[in-house]
Amino acid sequence: MALRLPRIGTSQIVALGLILVANWIVSPQFFDIRLQDGRLFGSLIDVFNRGAPVALLSIGMVLVIAMRGIDLSVGAVMAICGAIAASLADSHSLPVVLAAALGAGLLCGLWNGLLVAVLGIQPIVATLILMVAGRGIAQLITEGRIVTFTSPDLAFLGGGSVLGLPTPVVLTLGMMALTLLLVRGTALGLMIEATGGNPRASALAGIGTRLITVAVYMWSGLCAALAGIVASADILGADANNAGLWLELDAILAVVIGGTSLFGGRFSILLAVVGAFIIQAMNTGILLSGFPPETNLVVKAVVVLAVLLAQSPRLGGHLAGLGVLFKRSKSGGRRS
Amino acid sequence: MHATETLPPPLLALAGFSKSFAGFTALDRVDFTLRAGEIHALLGENGAGKSTLIKAMTGVVARDAGTMKLDGVAITPRSAQDALAAGIATVYQEVNLAPNLSVAQNLFLGRQPTRFGLVREGEMRRRARALLSEFGLSIDVAAPLESYSVAIQHIVAIARAVDQSARVLILDEPTASLDAHEVEVLFAVMRQLSARGIGIVFVTHFLDQVYAICDRITVLRNGRLAGSAPVEELPRLDLVRLMLGRELSEATSRRPPVIEGEARADIATFRGVGKAGTIAPFDLSLRAGHVVGLAGLLGSGRTETVRLVFGVDPADCGAAEVGGRAVTIGSPREAMALGFGYCPEERKTEGIVAELTVRENIALALQARRGALSPLSRREQDALAARFIGLLDIRPPDPERPVGLLSGGNQQKVLLARWLATAPRLLILDEPTRGIDVGAHAEIIGLIRDLCREGMALLVVSSELEELVTYADEVVVLRDRAHVARLSGAQIEVSTILATIAQAPACADAA
Numbered sequence: 067m068a069l070r071l072p073r074i075g076t077s078q079i080v081a082l083g084l085i086l087v088a089n090w091i092v093s094p095q096f097f098d099i100r101l102q103d104g105r106l107f108g109s110l111i112d113v114f115n116r117g118a119p120v121a122l123l124s125i126g127m128v129l130v131i132a133m134r135g136i137d138l139s140v141g142a143v144m145a146i147c148g149a150i151a152a153s154l155a156d157s158h159s160l161p162v163v164l165a166a167a168l169g170a171g172l173l174c175g176l177w178n179g180l181l182v183a184v185l186g187i188q189p190i191v192a193t194l195i196l197m198v199a200g201r202g203i204a205q206l207i208t209e210g211r212i213v214t215f216t217s218p219d220l221a222f223l224g225g226g227s228v229l230g231l232p233t234p235v236v237l238t239l240g241m242m243a244l245t246l247l248l249v250r251g252t253a254l255g256l257m258i259e260a261t262g263g264n265p266r267a268s269a270l271a272g273i274g275t276r277l278i279t280v281a282v283y284m285w286s287g288l289c290a291a292l293a294g295i296v297a298s299a300d301i302l303g304a305d306a307n308n309a310g311l312w313l314e315l316d317a318i319l320a321v322v323i324g325g326t327s328l329f330g331g332r333f334s335i336l337l338a339v340v341g342a343f344i345i346q347a348m349n350t351g352i353l354l355s356g357f358p359p360e361t362n363l364v365v366k367a368v369v370v371l372a373v374l375l376a377q378s379p380r381l382g383g384h385l386a387g388l389g390v391l392f393k394r395s396k397s398g399g400r401r402s
Numbered sequence: 403m404h405a406t407e408t409l410p411p412p413l414l415a416l417a418g419f420s421k422s423f424a425g426f427t428a429l430d431r432v433d434f435t436l437r438a439g440e441i442h443a444l445l446g447e448n449g450a451g452k453s454t455l456i457k458a459m460t461g462v463v464a465r466d467a468g469t470m471k472l473d474g475v476a477i478t479p480r481s482a483q484d485a486l487a488a489g490i491a492t493v494y495q496e497v498n499l500a501p502n503l504s505v506a507q508n509l510f511l512g513r514q515p516t517r518f519g520l521v522r523e524g525e526m527r528r529r530a531r532a533l534l535s536e537f538g539l540s541i542d543v544a545a546p547l548e549s550y551s552v553a554i555q556h557i558v559a560i561a562r563a564v565d566q567s568a569r570v571l572i573l574d575e576p577t578a579s580l581d582a583h584e585v586e587v588l589f590a591v592m593r594q595l596s597a598r599g600i601g602i603v604f605v606t607h608f609l610d611q612v613y614a615i616c617d618r619i620t621v622l623r624n625g626r627l628a629g630s631a632p633v634e635e636l637p638r639l640d641l642v643r644l645m646l647g648r649e650l651s652e653a654t655s656r657r658p659p660v661i662e663g664e665a666r667a668d669i670a671t672f673r674g675v676g677k678a679g680t681i682a683p684f685d686l687s688l689r690a691g692h693v694v695g696l697a698g699l700l701g702s703g704r705t706e707t708v709r710l711v712f713g714v715d716p717a718d719c720g721a722a723e724v725g726g727r728a729v730t731i732g733s734p735r736e737a738m739a740l741g742f743g744y745c746p747e748e749r750k751t752e753g754i755v756a757e758l759t760v761r762e763n764i765a766l767a768l769q770a771r772r773g774a775l776s777p778l779s780r781r782e783q784d785a786l787a788a789r790f791i792g793l794l795d796i797r798p799p800d801p802e803r804p805v806g807l808l809s810g811g812n813q814q815k816v817l818l819a820r821w822l823a824t825a826p827r828l829l830i831l832d833e834p835t836r837g838i839d840v841g842a843h844a845e846i847i848g849l850i851r852d853l854c855r856e857g858m859a860l861l862v863v864s865s866e867l868e869e870l871v872t873y874a875d876e877v878v879v880l881r882d883r884a885h886v887a888r889l890s891g892a893q894i895e896v897s898t899i900l901a902t903i904a905q906a907p908a909c910a911d912a913a
C-alpha cells in the first residue's frame with residue numbers, strides 16, 4: 067500500500083479533454099452545437115446524454131468501493147427499476163411511478179447492505195446474488211415481454227430538456243450535487259474514507275461502520291434506480307434482458323479511472339463521474355471513427371489494463387513514457 | 403572515513419546513504435558499518451530515520467545516493483527478497499506477514515518443504531513447532547497467524563528471519579511488544595547467532611537492552627549520522643545527549659506523593675464482569691484522578707480486560723456502573739457515549755488509518771462521537787491538529803501528511819491525540835509508550851500525570867513496569883486471564899509486581 071502526498075484530479079479532466087479532441091479530429095463536426103426547440107443538440111451533448119446512466123451508477127459505486135465493497139448488482143437493479151417504471155407509467159401519475167421505482171432501488175440496496183454488513187458476506191458474492199436474480203425479477207415484472215409506454219411525463223426524463231440540457235444530464239448533475247452535499251457537507255465522507263482505509267480502527271474510534279455500509283449500498287441502489295428510469299424513459303419501454311446489461315462493469319471502471327482504489331479509502335465522486343464520461347467519449351469516438359463497434363471492447367480492455375498497471379506502484383514508474391493518455395491516467399489513477 | 407588497516411573487512415558497509423521523500427530529507431549521507439558477529443544498536447529519536455535506513459539498505463525504498471558493500475562486494479538489493487537472497491534477513495517495524503495464513507505457512511512461505519512438488523504439511527508443521535520451541539513458544543502452528551497477538555506475530559516474524567541462515571539479521575524494534583521473558587529468549591537467540599558470526603542490527607528505544615546485549619551503537623539524528631562508538635565508550639547520559647541533541651530534561655522520576663485516602667469520585671465500577679474463555683470475572687473501580695495499571699505477562703488478560711471495559715468484546719456476566727447508573731457496554735460507541743476512550747495496542751491494524759492525514763486521524767473519534775451530521779469545521783479540525791501536534795511534539799509538524807508516512811513513534815502520538823481530543827472521563831491506554839523514544843517517553847508520562855491531576859480516570863496497560871510504578875496509584879496483576887492481585891501504596895514496586903506475576907502457578911502459556 068503505497069502512500070503519496072498530493073492528490074490531484076486534473077489528470078482525469080485532461081484525459082477527457084484529450085479524448086474529446088481526438089473525437090474532433092476523426093469527426094470535425096464534433097464540437098458543433100445547435101439550439102433547436104430550446105434544447106441543445108450535437109455530438110458533444112450526446113456524449114453527456116448517453117453517458118448519464120453510467121455516470122449515475124458511478125456516483126453510487128464510488129461510495130461502495132470507497133468502503134472496500136463492490137456492487138455488481140447495479141445493472142440488474144437498473145433493469146428492475148426500469149421495468150417497474152415502464153409498466154406503471156401509463157396507469158399511474160409520475161410521482162407514483164418514481165416513488166415505486168426509486169423505492170425498489172432502495173430496497174435492492176438494503177438487501178445488499180444487509181448481506182454485507184449484517185451477515186458478513188463478501189461484497190462481491192453478496193451483490194452477485196442480486197446481479198443474477200435481479201434480471202429474473204425484472205423479467206417477472208415485464209412478464210417476459212418488452213413493455214412499452216406512451217406517458218409523456220416519464221418520456222420527458224429521457225428525451226426532454228431543462229434549460230437546454232437533456233434531462234438525463236440534469237438529473238446526473240443533480241444527483242451528483244445531492245450526493246456531494248450529503249457526503250462532503252457532513253462528516254460521512256470522512257467516515258467512509260476512514261472505514262474503507264481501516265475498518266477495525268474506525269469501528270474502535272466509534273464510527274457506526276455497519277450503518278454506513280447499509281446506507282452506502284442503499285444509495286447505490288437509488289442511483290441505479292434513477293439510471294434505470296432514465297434508460298427506460300429514453301427508449302419508451304423496458305427490456306428486462308438488456309437494460310443496464312454489463313453497465314456495472316462500466317461503472318466500476320469509471321470509479322477506477324476516477325482514481326478511487328478498489329482497496330477502499332480516499333474517493334472522489336466528481337472524478338468518478340468524469341471517468342464515466344471518459345468511457346462514453348471513447349464509445350462515441352469509436353462510433354464516429356467508423357471502426358466496427360466491437361473494437362470498443364478491445365479499447366476498453368486496454369484502458370482497464372493501463373489503469374490497473376498504473377495503479378501498481380511497481381510498474382507506475384516504467385509507464386511514464388508510454389504516451390500521453392497512459393501518463394494521464396497513471397498520475398490520476400493513483401490515489402493519494 | 404575510518405581506516406580499516408589491519409581489521410578484517412566489515413561484513414556490511416554503507417557509505418553516504420541519502421534518501422528524501424518529496425523534498426523531505428529522511429536520510430542525509432549516513433555511513434554505517436557492521437562487523438561479523440557484532441550486535442549493533444541503531445538508535446535515534448522517533449523519525450530520526452532508523453526505519454528508513456533499514457528500508458533503504460534492503461531495497462524496500464530506493465536510496466537516492468550511497469554505496470553498500472556486503473563482504474566487500476558492492477550490492478544494491480531491489481526488494482526484500484533480493485536482500486534476503488544476498489544474505490540480509492529483516493524483521494520490519496510493522497510485521498508484514500500474511501495474517502490469514504497459518505503460523506507454519508508464514509514461517510515457511512516461499513520455502514515450504516515439498517515432495518514431488520506438493521507441500522508437505524505435516525513436515526512443515528513439525529519444523530515450525532521445532533523452530534518456535536527454540537523461542538519457548540508452543541502454540542498451534544496450524545492456526546491462522548491473525549488469531550495471535552502482535553507479540554506472537556512478532557516472534558513468528560523473528561523466527562522466520564532467524565531461520566533463513568542469513569549473514570546479516572536486521573531487527574527493527576523487535577522487542578516493543580515483547581515482555582521481559584520473551585526479550586530474554588530473543589537475546590539468547592541473538593547471542594547464539596552472533597557467536598556464529600552473523601552480524602545483527604538492532605533498533606530499539608529501550609536503552610537498558612542496548613547495554614545488555616549490544617557491542618556497538620550508531621545514533622541517527624534528523625536523518626544524519628550523529629555518532630558511532632563501542633558501547634563501553636558511550637555511557638547512558640552521553641548516549642541520550644547524542645540522540646536528542648540536548649539534555650533529557652526530566653528522566654522518569656519517581657511518582658510524586660499521591661494524595662492518598664481521600665475519596666475520589668467514582669467514574670466507573672465493574673463488579674464480577676468477565677467473558678467466558680477470554681477473561682475470568684473481575685472487579686475494577688476507576689476513579690477520577692486515579693491511575694490503575696494492569697501488569698502481567700503477555701496473554702495474561704490485560705488487553706482482554708480493557709477490551710471488555712470498552713465494549714469491544716462485551717462482558718457476558720457481571721454488572722457495570724458509570725456515574726452511579728447501571729449500564730451495559732455493548733460496543734465502543736456505547737463506551738464512548740459514556741465518556742470512555744481507548745488507545746489500542748495494535749497501532750497499525752486497530753489504530754491509525756494510514757492514508758488519512760494527521761488532522762483527520764486526530765479528529766476521527768471526536769467526529770464519530772458528535773455524529774456524521776454535525777461535522778467539525780475545517781477550522782476546528784485545524785485547531786485541534788495544531789494543538790496536539792504542539793502538545794505531543796508530533797514530527798514532522800505537518801497536519802496534512804498521511805499518517806502512514808510518519809515514523810512509528812509519531813503514529814503512536816497521533817493515536818494518543820485522537821483520544822485526548824475527545825476529552826474522555828476515562829482513558830484506557832494499552833501500551834501507550836510503545837515505540838516512543840526516550841525524550842517523548844518522559845513527556846507522555848508527564849502528560850499522563852497531568853491528565854490525572856485534571857481529574858481524568860486512567861486505565862493503563864504497560865509492560866514497562868519501571869514506568870508503570872512511576873504513575874500508577876493502583877496496580878492490578880494478571881495471570882492466566884484472571885486478575886490475581888491488587889497492589890496499592892507502598893506495594894507498588896517493580897520487585898513486588900514481578901514477584902506477584904511469578905508466583906506459582908505461572909505457566910509459560912502463550913496466546
Ligand SMILES: Nc1ncnc2c1ncn2[C@@H]1O[C@H](COP(=O)(O)OP(=O)(O)OP(=O)(O)O)[C@@H](O)[C@H]1O
Pocket residue numbers: 423424426428446447448449450451452453454455495797798807808809810811812837839
Ligand atoms: N514514504 C515516506 N514518505 C514521506 N516521508 C516518509 C516516508 N517514510 C518515512 N518518512 C519520514 O521520514 C522520517 C524518518 O522516518 P523513520 O520511519 O525512518 O523514523 P524512525 O527513526 O524509524 O522512527 P521511529 O522510532 O518512530 O520508528 C520521518 O519523519 C517520516 O515521516
Ligand SMILES: [Mg+2]
Pocket residue numbers: 452453454495574809810811
Ligand atoms: Mg522506525
